[in-house]
Amino acid sequence: MEDLTIRQFNLEQQENQESHETEGFSARTLVVRRGQPFKVSLVLGGSGYDPARHRLVFKMLLGDLYVQIPVKFSRQPAQHQWAAYFQADSLADPQTLTLYLCTPASAPVGTYQLQLHVLSTYQHKIYRVGQFTLLCNPWCKDDSVYLPLESQREEYVKNDFGLLYMGTPNNIASRPWSFDQYETDILEACMSLLQVSPQHKRDWNKDYLSRGDPVYISRVVSAMINCQDDQGVLMGKWSGDYSNGVHPTKWTGSGEILSQWAETNFKPVKYGQCWVFAAVMCTVMRVLGIPCRVVTNFNSAHDTNANLVIEEFYSPMGEKLHHSKDSIWNFHVWVESWMRRQDLGMAYDGWQVVDPTPQEMSAGMFRCGPASVKAVQDKQLSAAYDVPFVYAEMNAEVHTFIVSNNQPFQVDTDTDRVGALICTKSLGTSLPQDITAAYKAQEAPAALDRRSRQGLTVSLNFDRVPMAGEDICFTVMVANMGNTMKTLREHVNAQVKEYSNSPGDTFWEDHKVVQIGPHQTLEIPHQIPLEKCEVTIGENLVNLAVVIEDEESQERVLAHEDFNLASPEIFIQVPNKENVVPQKEHKAQLAFTNTFHVPIGGVLNVSGSGLLENKIQIRVLALQPGKTMQEMISFTPKMAGVKMLHASLMLSNIPTVIRGFKTIRVKTL
Structure with a gap:
């Protein structure tokens, strides 16, 4: 036999x-x-x-x-x-x-x-x-990425959509993103990322043996998301001409990026900025089984000389000047990954900052982290990896100067502006979760620096949230704390800026002479007309500053604020949303009203991981001001769970993208 x-x-x-x-x-x-x-x-x-x-x-x-x-x-x-x-x-x-x-x-x-x-x-x-x-296995207690709550595993491992937060702390903009980890060939692309890394090419044996440690994996992935040192996924670009690639604001998900990278034999995809780098890294980490979430730090410092001080300079007319290598990004986006830190001890287990945006080198490569969030909070600057850099991003002081006759005069010290708000998508909802306290130890409020104020205080207040397509209305509030009448010169200046760069040229300014009595508060209204605001439409922000000058003493007081314009929204409704099930066709209605003062046109893109096999594109032609566009689309869910349908309207005659999203709970059959 x-x-x-x-x-x-x-x-x-x-x-x-x-x-x-x-x-x-x-x-x-x-x-x-x-x-x-x-x-x-x-x-x-x-x-x-x-x-x-x-x-x-x-x-x-x-x-x-x-x-x-x-x-x-x-x-x-x-x-x-x-x-x-x-x-x-x-x-x-x-x-x-x-x-x-x-x-x-x-x-x-x-x-x-x-x-x-x-x-x-x-x-x-x-x-x-x-x-x-x-x-990796977040469900296994012996795995160093074990996450104890099922709700956390659903959100930070299995969830294939998310929200990225941008804008300013006072006007947070939510951007929907598809992580796409379940889409065709995405797992294979993520495994290829490990195989083409410099660590694997240098010593494949050592690389394989090290891949049991999520600390090691996160450092490899952090370097491989950008292409500074290797065959990384994304090439960064923060200004200039994007015509030979895709403008970073137009990406809506990780799948297109990872697929293009893999299909072109690992040529970097053009272009990314911080939120794109972070969102793609979140996809890769979730695919590998390492819990991950995208985090935004509002007013994020880049402290080039590591002295924990950022210096900013203004002219007497309120124009922000380019006199410092230090900078503050209006927001910066990174990821947190959950893991044990056996190299640091149990106290530093948990969320770790990992930042794939190429800013500074870490051990000879453009990468950052994993830096324990608890180590950042405890100011343990000797803890691996890159804790001092992360600490400075949210704890630097801001010293503000007015430059007159080539002489800088310090007018303010702000210890609260940098790292004003740190947030991530909350568990199971579309709301931002404030996690600032996890990074920043609670301290007594700092005393207000009044050394150069000469009895005057000044502040900026918006009459309403600035909206795209409307005039910008704000009020300058001046208080005279002294006992004498003062004649004041007011200089107000508005400059357009990108979130990661210093402002450009002034696009609007106003100058007045006013009088204020002793112990009086004066309200000075201003309006930036719509035709002047058009340069700010899109992803740009505005640096608004006012300088109040006492004519007699020539002492000056400064107030400034960066702000973004809120965009109109695409509204998505799903009829019979309580009965959405897999493998059955369902409908969704999209509606958008043109709030701009001119007709608009462009391309409407609708996507949804696990809901749509391919992105839907609809051309929008000459939608008149005040008119509403309505479109009905069909989708067929692949599997049960919470999914996101999101839409983006890329306008052809105005440099902006209008967005909207809807979460849909797909029930089991």
Whole structure:
């Protein structure tokens, strides 16, 4: 009789991926998580399996590294071991076997080849069973990325959409984003990112062995999202001509970017800015099984000389000057990833800042982190990695000067402006969650610096939230704390600016002479007309400043504020939204009213990971002021869960993008 042969292998992909929380991945191979058994079924031929005569050994290969695992009769093994086992009732039919394989909770992430060796007295046969992709496991307590609450795992691992926050602390703009981790070929692109990294090319053996540690993985990914040192995913660009690529504001999801990068043999995709770098990194980390969320730091400092002081300079007319290498971005976006820090100790476990935007080098490469959020809060500047840089981004002081006759005179010190608000999408809702306190230890309020105010105070107040398509109305408030009448010169200046750069030229200014009595508060109204505001439409912000000069003493007081214009919104409604189920066509209605003073046109893009197979594009022609556009689209959900449908209208005659989104709960059948 013919000895034992293996006729058929079954990696039980559907059953395994359901139990491993990987069923959404559109992968050609089995996707499982470490520290958790997965099932393999064998159909036997020949004499059938006899434990007295036959020995089965699985061989798992990662590149040329491998581990050999003999199959044993066992209960589920400890989660720190490589193991293969079957249960006693598996031998009821000698022609079929059901086996379970288990990897350690610290096993390297990667794509493994699986072999089965059949040994007996007279034979040694080797069968190629197939391959599987192994990910980190936030559901496993022994894994260093373990996240205890199911609601957190749903949001920070499984959720394939999110919101990115931009603008200013007083007017937060929410931008919908598709992380797209379940879209076709995205998992393969993320695994390729590890394979083409400099660390892997330099020493593949060391790289594979290090991939069990999420700290190591996050540093590799942080460097590979930008292309400064390697075949990274994105090329950054913050100003100038974007015509040979895609303007960063036009991206709506990670899938297009990662797919283009992989399909072009790893040529960097043009172009990214901080939120694009962060959102793509969030996708890669979630694919790899490392919990991740996108975080925005409003008024983020780039302290070039590491003295924790940012210096800003204004002219006597209120124009901001380019006199400093230091800068404050109106917002900066990075990610936090959840992991244990065995290199630092338990106190620094939890959320870690990882920033893929290329700003400064870390150990010779453009990357940042993982910096423990708790270490930042505790000001543990010696803790790895890059804690001092992250600390400065939210804790630097701002010293403001007015420059007159080439002499700078300090008029203000602000200890609260930098890191004014740090937020991320909250669990299960579309609202921002304020996480500033996790970064910044609570301190007593700083005393207001009045050294140069000469009894005057000044502030800026907006009559209403500045909106695109409207005049900008604001009031300058001046208070005379002294005992004498004063004659004041008021100089108001508005400059357009990009969020990451110093302002450009002045586009509007106003000058007045006013008188103010002792202990009087004066309100000076201003209006920037719509035709002057058109340069600010789009992703730009405005640096608005007022200088109040005492004619007699020539002392000056300054107030300034950066602000963004709120955009109109695309409204999305889903009829019968309580009964949305997978594999069935549903409808959504999109509506947008033109609030601009001119007709508009452009292209409406509608996308939704897990809802639409391909992006829908609709051309909008000459929508008149005050008129409403309505469109009905169809979508068919792939799977149950909370999904997001989002729309963006890219205007052709006004440099802006109008957005809207709707979360949809897809029920199980």
